[in-house]
Amino acid sequence: xxxxxxxxxxxxxxxxxxxxxxLLPLVVxxxxxxxxxxxxxxxxxxxxxxxxxxxxFVLLIAVSVGMxxxxxxxxxxxxxxxxxxxxxxxxxxxxxxxxxxxxLAAVFLQPSNVGLLDGYAYNEIAEHENVEIAAPIAxxxxxxxxxxxxxxxxxxxxxxxxxxxxxxxEATDEAVAGAAVGLAVGDSFTPSHGIGDSAEEHGxxxxxxxxxxxxxxxGTPWDRAILIPVEAVWEVHGLANGHAPEAGDRIxxxxxxxxxxxxxxxxxxxxxLWANYALRNEFTRDSEMMAxxxxxxxxxxxxxxxxxxxxxxxxxxxxxxxxxxxxxxGLFILTRLFQRQVxxxxxxxxxxxxxxxxxxxxxxxxxxxxTLLGVAFGFAAAAALSRIVTQRTDIxxxxxxxxxxxxxxxxxxxxxxxxxxxxxxxxxxxxxxxxLRS
Amino acid sequence: MTxxxxxxxxxxxxxxxxxxxxxxxxxxxxxxxxxxxxxxGAGKSTLLYALAGLWxxxxxxxxxxxxxxxxxxDARRTAFRADHFGMIFQDFLLFEELSAAxxxxxxxxxxxxxxxxxxxxxxxxxxxxxxxxxxxxxxxSFSGGERQRVAVARAxxxxxxxxxxxxxxxxxxxxxxxxxxxxxxxxxxxSGKTLIAVSHDLALLDRMDRVVSVIxxxxxxxxxxxx
Numbered sequence: 257x258x259x260x261x262x263x264x265x266x267x268x269x270x271x272x273x274x275x276x277x278x279l280l281p282l283v284v285x286x287x288x289x290x291x292x293x294x295x296x297x298x299x300x301x302x303x304x305x306x307x308x309x310x311x312x313f314v315l316l317i318a319v320s321v322g323m324x325x326x327x328x329x330x331x332x333x334x335x336x337x338x339x340x341x342x343x344x345x346x347x348x349x350x351x352x353x354x355x356x357x358x359x360l361a362a363v364f365l366q367p368s369n370v371g372l373l374d375g376y377a378y379n380e381i382a383e384h385e386n387v388e389i390a391a392p393i394a395x396x397x398x399x400x401x402x403x404x405x406x407x408x409x410x411x412x413x414x415x416x417x418x419x420x421x422x423x424x425x426e427a428t429d430e431a432v433a434g435a436a437v438g439l440a441v442g443d444s445f446t447p448s449h450g451i452g453d454s455a456e457e458h459g460x461x462x463x464x465x466x467x468x469x470x471x472x473x474x475g476t477p478w479d480r481a482i483l484i485p486v487e488a489v490w491e492v493h494g495l496a497n498g499h500a501p502e503a504g505d506r507i508x509x510x511x512x513x514x515x516x517x518x519x520x521x522x523x524x525x526x527x528x529l530w531a532n533y534a535l536r537n538e539f540t541r542d543s544e545m546m547a548x549x550x551x552x553x554x555x556x557x558x559x560x561x562x563x564x565x566x567x568x569x570x571x572x573x574x575x576x577x578x579x580x581x582x583x584x585x586g587l588f589i590l591t592r593l594f595q596r597q598v599x600x601x602x603x604x605x606x607x608x609x610x611x612x613x614x615x616x617x618x619x620x621x622x623x624x625x626x627t628l629l630g631v632a633f634g635f636a637a638a639a640a641l642s643r644i645v646t647q648r649t650d651i652x653x654x655x656x657x658x659x660x661x662x663x664x665x666x667x668x669x670x671x672x673x674x675x676x677x678x679x680x681x682x683x684x685x686x687x688x689x690x691x692l693r694s
Numbered sequence: 695m696t697x698x699x700x701x702x703x704x705x706x707x708x709x710x711x712x713x714x715x716x717x718x719x720x721x722x723x724x725x726x727x728x729x730x731x732x733x734x735g736a737g738k739s740t741l742l743y744a745l746a747g748l749w750x751x752x753x754x755x756x757x758x759x760x761x762x763x764x765x766x767x768d769a770r771r772t773a774f775r776a777d778h779f780g781m782i783f784q785d786f787l788l789f790e791e792l793s794a795a796x797x798x799x800x801x802x803x804x805x806x807x808x809x810x811x812x813x814x815x816x817x818x819x820x821x822x823x824x825x826x827x828x829x830x831x832x833x834x835s836f837s838g839g840e841r842q843r844v845a846v847a848r849a850x851x852x853x854x855x856x857x858x859x860x861x862x863x864x865x866x867x868x869x870x871x872x873x874x875x876x877x878x879x880x881x882x883x884x885s886g887k888t889l890i891a892v893s894h895d896l897a898l899l900d901r902m903d904r905v906v907s908v909i910x911x912x913x914x915x916x917x918x919x920x921x
Contacts, residue, residue: 294803294810301791600787601800603748604848605776607769610804687750689743692783 271659278666282620282673289613299617302594309593313586314626320579321630321668324572325661326637330653331565332660333642335558337653341476342550344415347532349373349381349539349547350521358546359553362521364651365403365477367395375498375516377545381524382509384538386531389414390509392519394489397447402437404447404482406489408508411523415471415478422469428488428497428507432469436479436650443467445482447492463492475652490517572664580672587619587679598683599691612680619676627669634661696724697759697778697855697888699745704754706737706744715740717754717913720906722890724759724855727882729902730892737911738892739860745890746779746858747771758856776801780849784861786841788833788848794821794840795829798847805852813851820847824877839870846878850885857882859891863898872897 262270289295303310342363350358351371360366382390391411397404409424412432422441425432433439444466465484473479485507487497495517499506524539524547526532532549539547558565601611638655645653704717715737722728730738744752747763756763758778763771788797798817802810821829824843833844842862849857862878863871879901882889891898899905907914 292806297792297796298789298800298803301789301796304791305789596787597789600783601804602772603743603746603775603781604801605772605774605779606801606804607772607776688748689740692743692748692787693739 271662274659274663275666278663278670281670285616285673285677286620289609289616293610293613295610295613295617298614299621302597302614302618303621306590306593309590310622313583313590313622314629316586317579317583317623317626318629318633320575321627321665322633322637324576324664324668325631325634325657326641327568327572328664329634329638329655329657329661330641330645331568332658333638333653333655334645334651337475337642337646337651338554339551341651342554344476345523345550346526347524347536347547347549348521349377349524349545352543352546355546355548355553356557358521359548359550361395362393362523363477363550364649365395365405365481367403370520372518372520373522373545374518375511375513378511378516378519378522379513381522381539382511384535386527386535387524388527389523389525391523392486392511393521393523394486394519397449397489397492399445399447399482400438402434402439402480402482404431404484404489406484406486407523408486410508412469412471412483414525415474419472420469421472422467424469425485425507426468427505428485428491429465430468431465431482431484432471433467434471434479434481434483435473437482439467439470439482441467441470447482475646477650480650486519493517576664576668580668580675583623583672584675584678587622587676588682591615591619591679591683595683595686595691596694599686599688602684602688603692608684611684612677615680615683616673616676619679620673623669623672623676627665631657631661631665696886698722698724699856699888699890700755700757701745702755702757704744704752704756706740706749706752713911715744715908715911717741717744720913722888722904724888725886726904727879727889727902728891729899729905730890730908731894731899731905732908732914736908738908740911741906741908741913742858742860742890742892746775746781748775776804776852778855780852780854780857782842782845782849782857782859782862784864786838786845786865788841788844790834791832793830794826794833794836794844794847797833797844798829798851800848801852809852816853817847817851820850820881823881837870838866839874842866842870842874843877846874846881850881850887853885854887856888856890859889859893861893861895862891863893863895871895875901 345363348358348362350362351373353370357368358370361368361370378390378392381387389410391408394406395403412420412424420432439445444464446464487499487507491497496515498511498516500512500515503512524535526535536547536549539545598611598615635655635657642653642655645651699722701717701720705713706715708714730741732738740749743749745756747756747766752764754764761774763774766774789800795818798821799814802813805813818829821844824847826840826843833841836844842865863874866874875898891902893899
């Protein structure tokens with residue numbers, strides 16, 4: 257029943273309750289220690305006295321908390337970025353093989369040598385009543401770092417949601433560039449055969465394309481791609497262009513199966529969500545073709561990587577425990593610095609609880625400031641890492657502060673604040689007279 | 695309420711159990727000013743701290759008024775000190791970052807809420823009577839004489855019955871020491887409090903009603919200074 261009640265709560269309420277529960281020990285200790293006393297002025301005085309030692313201590317805590325938080329935020333950011341990159345790719349149909357390889361090639365534009373689907377297969381997909389878009393994808397050429405991808409104008413419109421600077425291609429020598437390619441509308445280029453180090457720079461000499469449109473930034477590897485009519489890819493390689501000779505200069509579907517050289521993958525968008533599973537079953541045939549959901553492949557990948565993530569989380573927790581132990585040791589050393597003052601307070605008749613309150617508040621303040629600063633550090637580190645990852649992979653990774661980071665930070669703060677009672681207690685066990693004389 | 699002191703068979707052991715101070719009998723009437731003198735290491739400060747109930751393991755009877763302080767629990771003994779004793783130390787033991795007023799009113803921080811304003815007010819009055827007017831300034835910039843005046847104001851802020859001072863003039867130059875002795879003695883006499891001051895300073899001891907000598911861990915002789 258409690259479980260049902262909990263599940264029925266809004267997510268925000270649940271998260272806030274968890275935060276409250278994590279902070280509860282801290283609040284209870286603070287309330288019990290300070291009730292009826294005014295220890296804050298003394299704590300402030302102690303904080304000011306050992307300012308540099310305190311600043312170093314706070315930075316130490318901040319860096320360690322920041323590392324833990326940055327790691328978690330970055331991992332989630334990367335996962336969300338990859339999921340976002342696969343958003344537009346409901347289903348991919350290709351020749352049988354590795355779904356992962358095919359997904360990396362078709363969605364993340366990391367091409368490999370894969371089998372081809374023929375025109376009959378393509379037409380069967382394209383003409384299916386539940387298929388809204390069936391876009392052939394032809395890759396293998398490049399311009400600089402940018403992969404040159406052959407596809408249909410319809411797919412470009414789908415990919416950009418119609419927001420295109422310039423226009424779509426109307427001839428086979430026209431191209432649409434991704435936002436990060438570095439080509440503007442009106443620029444021309446000659447593609448190389450192949451991609452990366454193995455590209456043959458002069459492989460397609462004499463072939464030129466003119467950029468007539470530019471896609472807005474999508475936060476996916478497609479930002480770095482140049483899209484051209486699929487017919488152009490085939491023609492450049494000396495193949496038929498997908499249409500019968502009598503079709504003239506036709507660009508785009510329908511294609512004539514007899515003149516269709518083959519495509520490594522077809523990106524499919526179903527007319528309705530429910531149709532996806534039926535289509536996948538229909539287009540998955542032994543030794544002919546396979547259909548898969550990139551989202552599911554990613555989910556499987558995360559499941560496998562989940563173990564790594566757990567290991568990372570465990571490492572992060574172990575690190576935090578080690579940090580907590582160091583914090584404890586640091587507090588022991590710092591509190592020794594004012595053992596004479598504590599002895600004086602006791603001699604003047606300050607109750608143990610008051611002295612505990614002063615010393616504990618001192619530690620708790622350092623821990624709280626360090627943790628808050630650590631959250632900011634972690635966020636900054638994750639943001640910097642995200643920029644680097646985004647730059648290198650074109651997968652838009654955004655660092656955001658999630659509840660799991662907040663929980664980690666609060667759990668760390670709460671646990672270390674409880675531990676901070678130990679140095680305070682130890683200080684009270686010191687003999688008063690000996691410390692007054694020291 | 696006044697607090698006469700009666701000590702009987704007091705024995706203060708060191709951590710190894712050997713007695714470092716014994717007092718067979720010592721009586722101090724309420725409102726008297728008593729000096730404690732003796733060679734260094736003889737046990738003068740030990741006597742002062744034992745009378746304040748700060749020595750754990752002390753045996754015997756230390757009775758302040760009707761209260762046998764050694765028989766109290768640690769918490770009650772602490773509360774008794776807070777209510778009845780003011781303490782002054784040789785090297786002042788102030789919080790450098792607090793103002794003179796903040797240091798003088800220190801004990802208000804652990805007193806009941808309704809008592810705090812009274813303590814703070816008395817602390818400021820004490821500072822004024824001791825000639826310190828720049829009370830918001832941090833004591834880090836004060837001279838030794840000024841610091842010890844702040845410490846005296848702190849010791850008197852909660853209007854204790856007894857002032858226990860451990861070498862209060864030892865860190866001061868002569869002029870500052872004499873000025874402090876004048877002011878402290880006047881304040882104590884005017885308010886009818888008991889002062890027990892450990893000191894080598896003859897100028898201070900001369901102003902006391904009685905001087906107790908501590909030699910080799912024994913309260914050896916009890917000299918009446920004034921009639």
